[in-house]
Amino acid sequence: GAVVSQHPSRVICKSGTSVKIECRSLDFQATTMFWYRQFPKKSLMLMATSNEGSKATYEQGVEKDKFLINHASLTLSTLTVTSAHPEDSSFYICSARVGLNQETQYFGPGTRLLVL
């Protein structure tokens, strides 16, 4: 089946630094990738939709300059949390979509970010 990886799986950083999270589709080409954020005991919240070669579409309330998304190829999207602060600590999950059906989203295992 389709596999999506994320790297790193866990990261701890100091406040004020930037952190990059990679999302890769390992055995398929993903025209669209999604980035989600999950707080403890909360729903997955969609942050942005990323189409290869174009700018990401951010959800309302998500700071574009804070969460930089790049989707430079059909197998790689990156999320950079710039000038991270403790309130950015969370679980970040990406998914990649093949085709036009909503259900064909394949999810990565997530990245846990802790900002000290």
Added chain:
Amino acid sequence: GNSVTQMEGPVTLSEEAFLTINCTYTATGYPSLFWYVQYPGEGLQLLLKATKADDKGSNKGFEATYRKETTSFHLEKGSVQVSDSAVYFCALAVFGNEKLTFGTGTRLTIIP
């Protein structure tokens, strides 16, 4: 707007017990409904889906029926196994909108 409400966890059951995880929704438009499962250390996987009222989705012994009258999509399994231990997410998507709206997830632990 769209929202999904699922029962709070964690849920702990003995092996071979009957499982129900409740899920209700509100949606603008006519949604498709999904259950995703996340096993430890892995990404979310689509477990089953239903696209219209009275449809029943099923997979791996799990079932859920799309109930429009009660806006529900409860997940059931007649006899759970230890390997079913995971976090289960109910979700919806409205036709024409590629975004998934998730519930909070329910952690299920099955003890031998």
